[in-house]
Amino acid sequence: MRGITKVFPGARALDGVDLEVRAGEVHCLLGQNGAGKSTLIKVLAGAHQPDGGELVWDGEPVVLSGPTAAMRHGISTIYQELDLVDGLSVADNIFLGHERARFGLTRRGETAAAARGLLRSLGHPEIAPGTGVGSLSPAQQQIVSMARALSHDTRLMVMDEPSAVLTQDEVGNLFRVVRELTARGVAVLYISHRMAEIRAIGHRVTVLKDGRTVAAGLPASTPTAQLVALMTGREGVYDFPERPGAAGAGERAQVLRVERLRLPGSFEDVTFTVHAGEIVGLAGLVGSGRSEILHAVYGALRPASGTVTVDGKALPPGRVTAAVRAGVGLAPEERKSQALFLHDSVVRNVSVSSLSRFARFGWLDRGRERAAATARVTELDLRPADPYRAVRTLSGGNQQKAVLARWLLRGCRVLLLDEPTRGVDVGARAELYALVRALADSGVAVLFVSSEVPEVLGLADRALVLREGRVVHEADAASLKESDVLDLVMEGSRP
Amino acid sequence: MSDRTTPRPAQDPGAPGADTGPGAAVTALPGTPPPVKARPGALRGAAAGPALRRLLPLAQVHSLGLLVVLVLLGVVGTTTSGNFLTGDNIVTILTGAAVIGVITVGQTFVIIGGGIDLSVGAIVAVASVWCTTVATQSHGLAGMLFTAVVVGAAVGLLNGLLIAYGRIVAFITTLAMMASARGVAERISDRQSQVVTVDSFNRIATDKFLGIPLLVYLMAAIVVLGWLLLNRTTFGRRTFAVGGNPEAARLAGIAVRRHTVLLYLLSGVCCGVAAVMLTARTTSGASNLGNLYELDSIAAVIIGGTLLAGGRGSLVGSILGVLVFTTITNIFVLNNLTTDIQEIAKGLIIIAAVLLQRFQGARSPA
Amino acid sequence: MSDRTTPRPAQDPGAPGADTGPGAAVTALPGTPPPVKARPGALRGAAAGPALRRLLPLAQVHSLGLLVVLVLLGVVGTTTSGNFLTGDNIVTILTGAAVIGVITVGQTFVIIGGGIDLSVGAIVAVASVWCTTVATQSHGLAGMLFTAVVVGAAVGLLNGLLIAYGRIVAFITTLAMMASARGVAERISDRQSQVVTVDSFNRIATDKFLGIPLLVYLMAAIVVLGWLLLNRTTFGRRTFAVGGNPEAARLAGIAVRRHTVLLYLLSGVCCGVAAVMLTARTTSGASNLGNLYELDSIAAVIIGGTLLAGGRGSLVGSILGVLVFTTITNIFVLNNLTTDIQEIAKGLIIIAAVLLQRFQGARSPA
Amino acid sequence: TSNSTDDGADQAGVTADRPAAGSAGTPGKHVTIGFSAPAADHGWMAAITKNAKAQAGRYTDVSFQAAEGTNDVNAQISAVQTLIDRKVDVLVVLPFDGKALTSIGAQAMDADIPVVNLDRVFDNSLAYRTWIGGDNYGMGVNAGQYIVRTLKAKGVGKPVIAEIAGIDNLDLTKQRSQGFKDALAKAGFSVSIRQAAQFTADSGQQVMSNVLQARSKLDAVWNHDDDQGIGVEAAVKQAGRSEFFMVGGAGSKHAMQQIKADSGVLKATVVYPSSMSASAITLARLIGQGKGVGDLVEQEVPTSITLFSATVTKDNVDQYLPTSFT
């Protein structure tokens, strides 16, 4: 790809990008949120038409007039946004657009068998080809997306943040698949915000910044600091913020208290507390019930039994409004479907939970609303810094910031974060960590879920380890090692 | 607004093997997250037991509920009127359902594909009028059949082109078409009923085979064909995809716009066939035929469990929906209820039917 | 910041303010539903400057297009009939739009909030019939007004409760209500028109102020109130949120169900007020009043740029939509057209209006 | 009185050769007639609009201004208002609902525009100058009387009588049913099953096919409207039933041809003359020109003319076929 440009109304997403991928290599694409990575791969997949530049495939310039054209050339893509059809089964999704059929009649047996084979090769034989995709967890859906990409005869596999919704053991699985592909001479274009992954799997790295290639074809061993500097254009340390002395924890007031919370099928007998100024991390496998616990605490799910108390007052079960009034905020795991009003502006998305603050007898003071929301957005350095942009057009990381800004504006006693850094770039991640820390320091009790164990250990004061809906371990984060947590998560009983 | 407020039925954790029949091929492993996710309420109603849900695609569970409604209506009919459970009456109900049934097949495709067709009634009118003009009737049976279907297809095609390539919202396009097509029908017929003089044509409605009118066979054939098309062909799969997630469909290489055109074309053809049936039934073509059929067919589709937003649905459900409505009307007439009571009762029965389906869904675990 | 596929007249990149002339006010429809959902690129042509977008809410840009349609209709009216541009005729158009205008205000809220209300016409009928029963009329003006509004509110509330708490799809609930409420109206009135004997009531339709009937002021007041409610209050903001993404709204702490109930209640109240206006206008209450108003009001809302799926929309657009439809009818009458031609033309004009709005949006960059 | 000689000559000439066309021969003062009727969505109503227009076309001194047909009273009020705004000389209004359009009728009269109220009657006689229309109650009575006579002649004791009504929430449907019921009651008969259709062939077919299931034996059927009657007859044929006879309503050409052919169950129809709109135009012209009706001694047009609902049978069908609507 040479000199690719792509312009959206109001945004120049790509501004002369060069990229070169060789057969049999894993080429990583790095860049901050909104750098244009997804846009670039959509151009590559024929989903967007570039406004300039040229695509060379096997030495020949080509024009990809649509997704089908790209697929014909052997380019298959796993998109960042889950691109599955909920109403269809797993098998139908995998073969959508290139159905196994004769004279238009689908061959259902063959389709199911082929789908089963693909899923097995991905290490997920438990996903049945006949289940509806809508009933799968995000992680499982990601597997289905991968199976779909593999169902094509591929020469270049493009993966846009495939690991974002996966836990570590599943990332291992993913890597195995990637290695198998490259061994067959397939090129892989891999996008991730996790440096460790790039180091583990990548051969070469291209770095994008603001829609431009700032470094192409670097060896994967390039030091992190150098890569980050390229991405952000700034030097600096990106790491977890300092934990304040663990000493204070005992004296601080209990803010959130969860007692014997139970929802059959999801979690059992969950008891824990979070103090003011404390950050508690929940670790566990996909499907271990972490999101459900957050939802139950937040009142979005009604638990079968158990109590949730905030500042000593019990919350009525299953009532989000009451929880919000008591000062609880939730940044859910699926931003697009659970948190954002995609077509609305950033301001409206940020202010939605605090409207009554800017209103008198229901009458909105829009000036104040705008000022306050914009202030939070600026604080978080949301890019582009246009508070009237529709959230839909923001990159994933910036969408996450918008959700956080919402609760920042509201001012919470308890903040529940479900996978807060999913899809967030390294730089922004560090900012988020600092922000969460700062919030905690201001007295907020933070409970967060993450599938990245280092994040749990690095950010949290205390960690809870969950397995199959039960808390199997609780300890100071500082005293835990990554391998311990992984063992706990997998087997449970070992100390 | 979610199913989460109602605790899920307790599962027997001790008997995972209980599921392992042949149907269990589709069973998820324990620990697989069942679908609590954010699906904004799409399936909210259907809280079927997981085991059952695994065995039957959701749409079918829903249809099962509707079948129960139908049986209940049958019980009411039988107890209130001795004439209900006679062969003749069943045939009358089926024949009454035939026209709207065929229209509903097309409507189901359109709605699953993410659209809506408000012009079905008007298409029926214009096809019926056109195929009964003196000039057309002079070509006899074949000429009339051909005209009706071609007119239906042409209007459907126009709908599809305006929606897919003209990018006008389906609701507006087909609303405009509803006005225009009926206007054309009035213009052609000069607002007079045009009596059919071709006898073989009228025989479509009178001829019977094994005591059942041809019309019923015709509807059955179209329903079966429609079902196969929807559930057993790539066209059907792609219809779900186009309606459920058009962007994903596009990325999967489906020609979304062309597919959309085909959906409305299909609906137009169904209307053409329905026009033949209705014209033969009433032995005349008129510009006021098919009045409000759009509401009837959409209501049948929705009560049959198809999402108005598209992407999910069942043809069997739609047809059961049509049968429910036709049966209600039949029972009303058998019991000689007055119009006002009929209307009040109709509303109540619709609500009851939906609630009953929910109840049925909730309590049906294997 | 602009669309490069079509080379635009060279712009000074240093002057982003170049877009912000008054002419730019009509720029682009970023808020227009990409009618074929599959095309995120569909809007690429629309090249609104961000600065501009800040100045004008998206919906208003759309309304501007509709205003152009209205002006064009005015030109057609004036050239085809000398009587079009008279004060009397304008007043006639506005008065004719008053009833459906008020209903459309409620419908706009409901649709933006992600629902649909098919029962508006039936609510008008039942409220009109109830407020004109002999018993009610004996309480005079106040009793009649009170009854109409309370009946409207009660039916709306029932709709809302069934939808929000009974979790029955809005389409089905209000369809059922459409049948039942009309049945109740027929039952109460015994299908006879009930003449209003309270003179002060009828004066609502006959009294004028500055030559303009009270009805027009009433509609104007309700539109203004509705606009303020939608665009300047927390209620309005939440309506957009609930319609745009109900799950996100719930998780943002909005009481989605209660809000949904309020939306249908609001629609019911609007129908009650509309019933008063219509009853005064016709000096009688009847069970067949408001027939098909649901289609008229929904059509006005959709043509006004509100998404049928909810979450986006404009009240100004809806009202312009009502005016467009009323003006079309008026021009037809002035030009002595026959019904069939009218219907054909109506369909064509609707399509033309939508295309014109698009065209208007696409080519207007300063 | 001043122009009585003119009138006299006029009327004499007309009566001699073309009674139906009024004073077509001698043009008088130019009259603009505004016309408003419900949507012409079925045969009878279409004939009304058509006949009015045709009649107006016969006069060189009349210009005809029709407003959109609509079944929404609000829209019809606006349409009439538009005609008033245009300052037509005379209005002919067939209201969708008489009571609902009373006030606009009164408004026209107040504006010195005489109103000819066609068929569905205004609530207040101040709202119209002249009313001309059919007799819905009488139509039901005549249908009932024909059925009673025929059944008595056949010697049927306890007949099963069905009634297929038109659109049920119209006042006129109610009146027709009342007349029918009263006429039957006189003979000690009653309606065994009554269901309403929508004035359309498909609704008639649907309702009748169910009614035939509800009553396995029928003796007589009255169907309010010949347009929906096409469907009703089709349903009878499709069910292969013939044990009863049927009476139609309104008087369409198709129905009269059936009666004449005597090939099916339809034996009679009670006319609801669609020619009344032509007469209304004639009256409007006379009113506009300040003339009276030929042959009547009165110098003015009378305030009310009720038309007769003739019962058309095989015996007199030839007489009515020419005025039937298609």
Ligand SMILES: Nc1ncnc2c1ncn2[C@@H]1O[C@H](COP(=O)(O)OP(=O)(O)OP(=O)(O)O)[C@@H](O)[C@H]1O
């Ligand atoms: N449909 C669109 N309309 C307008 N602007 C868009 C659209 N899609 C993307 N953009 C803009 O293009 C830029 C690049 O976005 P892109 O999604 O490619 O970023 P990314 O590098 O993939 O970020 P992330 O790491 O967050 O996924 C962003 O500024 C974004 O706001």
Ligand SMILES: Nc1ncnc2c1ncn2[C@@H]1O[C@H](COP(=O)(O)OP(=O)(O)OP(=O)(O)O)[C@@H](O)[C@H]1O
């Ligand atoms: N829609 C559902 N219906 C029923 N049970 C569900 C549903 N979704 C999830 N569960 C159950 O809840 C448990 C937790 O699922 P959840 O997705 O919340 O886990 P998680 O730990 O948050 O994983 P993730 O990392 O994917 O967020 C699972 O064991 C699953 O069985």
Ligand SMILES: [Mg+2]
């Ligand atoms: Mg991206």
Ligand SMILES: [Mg+2]
């Ligand atoms: Mg989770």
